[in-house]
Amino acid sequence: MALRNLLTGSLLGAFTLAGSVNGLLADEVPTTSDAGVPYFPSETLQLTDQALASLDKNQSKYFDFGTSDNSTLVTRSQLGCKSLPGDFFWPAEFVWSLFDFVLGGALIKTVPLAASCYPSWSEYDANECDFVTKNWTNSNLHAADSASVMWPLFEGRSCLPNVNGTGECTLGGYSSYAVNVSNVAQIQLAVNFARISNLRLVVKNTGHDFNGKSTGAGALGIWTHNMKELDYIPNYSSSSYSGPAVKMGAGVQASEIYAMANKFGFTAVGGEGKTVGVAGGYFLGGGHSPMSSIYGLAADQVLAMEVVLANGRFVTVTEQSDPDLFWALRGGGGGTFGIVTSVISRVHPKVGVTLSKFSFATGPTVSVDAFFEGVRSYMTRFPAHADAGTYAYFWVLPTGADKFTFLMNPFFAVNHTVDQFNALVKPWFDDLKALGIEISADSKYYDNFYGAWDAGFPLEVVGSTTLLTGSRLFPRANFENETLFNTTFDTLRSTLTSGHALLAFNMKAELPAGYPSDAANPAFRNALMHAITSTSWDATATDAEILTKMEEFNNDVLGPWRKTCPESGAYMSEALILEPNFQQAFYGSNYDRLYQLKQRYDPYGLFYAPTGVGSENWQVKSVDGLPDQNGRLCPV
Incomplete structure (x- = not known):
């Protein structure tokens, strides 16, 4: 049964109805999916050829389905750069109104989250600005906005909280519009509209990706955050x-x-x-x-x-x-x-989990060398700990001249009682004691995953515009081969003594027996440590100074990491956007097949994401010269 309101007459007639009629263009389809289970209610509302037939030709041309029989390169060369507001081919206001109408009123015109801090915006509100400023580093704030991302550095820093109301607030690299999706038909309409109108398209749930994959200047965003079924x-x-x-x-x-x-x-x-x-x-x-x-x-x-x-x-x-x-x-x-x-x-x-938190640091009774011997003792046990099914999240922090702190936050020992956890870590703790390092572990057993996870992992701190992170997946061989281990440990110690923090996970991620193979980075399959480090700059740094800092970090800090395991890679969602040869680093031996499939399933080049498969065919002409999404997206 059709649930659509039929659009008839001219475009003008269509959008004059929008204020009083729910114009969602959708059909209700059978409720069982080919996956063998019912569709969610949101998935039973779909755009169909029958629904499109209810529009006249002037209307349906914006939402027709595409075909996949053209080569990517030909299609890209025909379409050229993605349109931006102000371009001749940017959709006119009445077209956006029609689009909102057929969406059922789900279109959001983007207002930057911090616009309330700027008198030049009609949304200016001192109280709201104060709220946004105080909560800017809270990931929930950005997740609940249709366009904001966790790391505004990659949006282009175009509208940051400013309680003084000075400076500029522009749309920058935020999407121009977003569809607040509540059903499949809205996604289909947005995909077709973006493809036909040559718009950049981005997809966002929370905006967590470290490289800003869900933002882009002039883009149409598809905001899936409220699809909570x-x-x-x-x-x-x-x-x-x-x-x-x-x-x-x-x-x-x-x-x-x-x-x-x-x-x-x-x-x-x-x-x-x-x-x-x-x-x-x-x-x-x-x-x-x-x-x-x-x-x-x-x-x-x-x-x-x-x-x-x-x-x-x-x-x-x-x-x-x-x-x-x-x-x-x-x-x-x-x-x-x-x-x-x-x-x-x-x-x-x-499952039951023992959660443990503890720390140690340099000090009057712990020398720098003793501290690093304690860290070294821990890393030699990465294979045994991961093979026991545990997952550890830890920091090693430089805290001043010849001062360092180790934080275990937390050790997540799945299927371990407290006694079993203590037995697992006893060889390491014995080494620490022999080095004169005293620790007091706060260990507690939970009979379920949720309780341990909720108590163990803090809410993410986000929103920085003066910080850049990069990462590496260090393979098992780097901890089991003595020569490789010595090189790896010396490299990590050098990173720390030069003032860069180490945040890392001791874990493994082998493909379980009997599971079908997938396209996940092969470097994950033999890794025992996912390690992250960072660099920073002053808030007043110029764009040129920031770029220099980024390049130095890429070459001088992460470069030595890569040399310890050149055949490995990095986790794409928590990696450096400047990662050289991202195809190898993020996809490994899977890349050639992935690239071929990209041409088959997206010959239009509609889905672009920085460092994504096929992204080398595109470039963002950023307005500040930084590797962000504040600029026109064009084919290479």
């Missing part, structure tokens, strides 16, 4: 799996899936960050987890997906229906092959 499936069955599963909407975050898991008594593989979106860029990029040492990456858990393709069609993707796309979507990167509206993921039995 969740279903527990006690007995899911496919050709290769039979057991419990969960179906998650594209807007579901870690805290939400973990709360459901706790309620129903299962364990899900999701991120450690509280506000990270699970069913979007996280699993599409691989996604490491506190459960990874046992069950692998988040991408490995996926059994089926519902996806809107670049041609606007809505499809179910399983290992049987489309093995190539099923492989590529699981780990091949977000914003690349299509827009996932939901994921069916396998889940696992309830």
Whole structure:
């Protein structure tokens, strides 16, 4: 039964109705997906050829489905740079009004989150500005906005909180419009509209990606954050799996899936960050987890997906229906092959966890050499700890001249009682004691994952514009081969003594036996440490000074890391945007196949993401010369 309101007459007639009529252009379709479970209610509202036929030709031309029979290079050369506001081919206001009408009023014209701080904006409000300023580093603030991203450095720093109301606030690299998605038809309409109108398209749930994949100047954003549907499936069955599963909407975050898991008594593989979106860029990029040492990456858990393709069609993707796309979507990167509206993921039995936090530091009784011997003793035990199924999140911080602190925050010992945890770490703790390092571990057992995770991992601090991070996946050989280990440890010590912090995860992420292969970075499969470091600059630094600092960090800090394991790579969602040869670093031996599939499923070049598959065919002409998204997107 059609749920659409038929649009008739001229374009003018269509949008004059928009104030009083819900114009959602959609049909209700059968409720069961080809994945063998019901669609979410949001997925039963789809754009169909029948729905499009209700429009006249002047209207439907903006929303027609595409075909996939042209080569990418020809299509890119025909379309040229993506349109920006003010361009001759930028859609006129009445076209945006028509678009909003057929969306059912879901179109949002972007206002920067900090516009309330600037008298030049009608949204100026001192109280609101004070709220935004005080909460700018809180990830929840940015997740709940249709255009804001966690790291505004990559948007272009065009509108930052300023309680003095001085300076400029411009749209910069934020998307110009966003669709507040509540159903599949809206995604299809947005995909078709962007493709036909030659608009840049970005997809955002929370905006967590370290490189700003969900922002872009002049873009149309698809904001999936409110697609929060969740279903527990006690007995899911496919050709290769039979057991419990969960179906998650594209807007579901870690805290939400973990709360459901706790309620129903299962364990899900999701991120450690509280506000990270699970069913979007996280699993599409691989996604490491506190459960990874046992069950692998988040991408490995996926059994089926519902996806809107670049041609606007809505499809179910399983290992049987489309093995190539099923492989590529699981780990091949977000914003690349299509827009996932939901994921069916396998889940696992309830587990107990011992959570432990402790620290030690240099001081009157602990020399610098003793401190680093204590860190060295820990790193020699990475293989044993990861093989025991544990996941550790730790910092090593330079705190002054010849002063250092080690923070375990936390050691997440899955399937370990406190006694078992103590037995596991005893060899290390004995070494610390022999070095004169006294620690007092705060260890507590939880009989479920959720309780330990909620107590163990802090809310993410975001929003910095004076900080740049980079990372590396250090393989098992670097900790088991004595020569490689010595080189690796000396390199990391040099990083710390030069003033750069080390944030790292001791874990493994092997593909579990019997799981289908996927496109996740092969470097994950033999890694025992995902390590992150950073550089910073003064808030008054010029663009040229910032770029110099970025390049020095890339070459002088991360360069030596790469030399210790040149065949390895980095986790794309938490990596340096300037990573040389990103194809090898983020995708490894999978890249050639992924690139070929990109041409098949997106011959239009509609889905662009920085460092994504095929992104080398495009360039952002940023207005400040920095590697951000504040500029026109053009084919190379």
